Amino acid sequence: VFRRLEAAWMAGIAATVRAGAPVIVDDVFLGAAESQQRWRAALAGLPVAWVGVHCDPAVAGRREAARADREPGMAARQATAVHRDVGYDVEVDTTGAGAADCARTVVTRLGLT
Numbered sequence: 001v002f003r004r005l006e007a008a009w010m011a012g013i014a015a016t017v018r019a020g021a022p023v024i025v026d027d028v029f030l031g032a033a034e035s036q037q038r039w040r041a042a043l044a045g046l047p048v049a050w051v052g053v054h055c056d057p058a059v060a061g062r063r064e065a066a067r068a069d070r071e072p073g074m075a076a077r078q079a080t081a082v083h084r085d086v087g088y089d090v091e092v093d094t095t096g097a098g099a100a101d102c103a104r105t106v107v108t109r110l111g112l113t
Helices: 002-018 033-042 057-065 074-081 099-109
Strands: 051-054 090-093
Touching (some): 002 033, 090 099
Parallel strands (some): 051 090
16 A cells, blocks of 8 residues: 555656656655665656765764654664665765755755856
């Protein structure tokens, strides 16, 4: 059931882009490269920029612990696993950089300035 719903969501995102809307999708690739492949199939023929957002597992764990709505240990477990064999156009690391700095890096590297 989840995969059917996911496929419908991805198809909806692709249709939105094909209709002319600019879209940014924030997705955690729990299946790593397999997850990215599903997105690649859904977005076939569309311009896509893949951005990898990394964080040191220990730092991710500390940030997670400061938020009451998070499952303990999930951030540290996912910090590297979600990137396994995933290809990116741009990568940023939030370990020591803030969101604004990371956004500037993405914009600059993608030539959007």
